[in-house]
Amino acid sequence: MGRSIVFASGKGGTGKTTTIANVGVALAQFGREVIIIDADITMANLSLILGMEDIPITLHDVLSGEAELNDAIYEGPAGVKVIPGGLSLEKIKKAKNPERLRELMREISSLADFILIDAPAGLEMTSITALLIGKELILVTNPEISAITDSLKTKLVAEKLGTLPLGAVLNRVTSEKTELSKEDIETILDVPVLMVIPEDPEVKRASAYGIPLVVKNPTSPAAIAYKQLAAKLAGIRYSPPRPESPIKRVFRALFGGGRR
Numbered sequence: 001m002g003r004s005i006v007f008a009s010g011k012g013g014t015g016k017t018t019t020i021a022n023v024g025v026a027l028a029q030f031g032r033e034v035i036i037i038d039a040d041i042t043m044a045n046l047s048l049i050l051g052m053e054d055i056p057i058t059l060h061d062v063l064s065g066e067a068e069l070n071d072a073i074y075e076g077p078a079g080v081k082v083i084p085g086g087l088s089l090e091k092i093k094k095a096k097n098p099e100r101l102r103e104l105m106r107e108i109s110s111l112a113d114f115i116l117i118d119a120p121a122g123l124e125m126t127s128i129t130a131l132l133i134g135k136e137l138i139l140v141t142n143p144e145i146s147a148i149t150d151s152l153k154t155k156l157v158a159e160k161l162g163t164l165p166l167g168a169v170l171n172r173v174t175s176e177k178t179e180l181s182k183e184d185i186e187t188i189l190d191v192p193v194l195m196v197i198p199e200d201p202e203v204k205r206a207s208a209y210g211i212p213l214v215v216k217n218p219t220s221p222a223a224i225a226y227k228q229l230a231a232k233l234a235g236i237r238y239s240p241p242r243p244e245s246p247i248k249r250v251f252r253a254l255f256g257g258g259r260r
């Protein structure tokens with residue numbers, strides 16, 4: 001059975017979807033079978049970041065018996081699989097058999113090593129549903145007090161639901177003095193910081209192209225952090241590539257990418 005990990009944030013716009021997309025692709029690049037469930041359907045950003053179009057059949061269609069699970073699984077970069085969520089607690093309650101969601105999650109868990117769930121921000125019904133379907137939780141937050149406070153609320157709700165908090169990912173970190181330190185954040189949230197992801201202009205550039213950063217620019221600082229987080233989750237060693245020497249760069253400019 002694969003591990004099911006919910007990525008949640010509390011506050012919106014912390015970079016949760018970008019993180020899950022890149023960590024998912026990095027895990028797939030490390031040879032792991034990955035399914036990402038996009039429970040954050042209001043924005044549908046995940047498919048844009050991964051460059052996927054036309055994914056009309058959702059997990060909800062499978063729940064209501066209108067589609068087979070296989071029809072709702074779409075293939076993305078590096079073989080990562082995506083299931084659009086289309087879930088709401090209301091719809092699940094209306095489904096003939098509410099136990100079916102649990103059964104379906106068991107079925108999905110048997111298909112991959114990692115099931116990563118992109119939870120909508122906040123603590124609305126759809127966010128609670130996402131927290132319910134994962135066994136473990138990663139908080140994606142920014143080093144500012146409002147984001148940390150909202151993450152703490154999400155963590156407390158998740159614990160009440162029986163979802164185990166693994167830790168937090170600190171995203172968009174700069175060296176500004178106004179930012180809370182990693183140590184302060186660990187104390188407030190009472191979980192370890194699993195990874196610090198720097199503010200990186202390449203993140204936006206990659207998503208504008210619809211190509212995950214770990215594919216488009218694997219040596220950029222944020223891409224290296226996504227890969228390190230994926231390696232940590234997979235329990236493998238990953239040594240980031242060393243920056244290219246100026247001499248090598250000149251050779252590459254003169255003779256093209258293949259030259260050493």
Ligand SMILES: Nc1ncnc2c1ncn2[C@@H]1O[C@H](COP(=O)(O)OP(=O)(O)OP(=O)(O)O)[C@@H](O)[C@H]1O
Binds near residue numbers: 121172
């Ligand atoms: N490390 C980073 N460096 C620079 N920009 C980033 C970084 N991470 C995310 N961003 C940018 O921040 C914005 C929000 O990211 P994203 O959509 O992943 O957030 P989210 O938490 O999933 O949002 P929502 O709450 O709407 O679901 C995007 O424009 C994204 O490109």
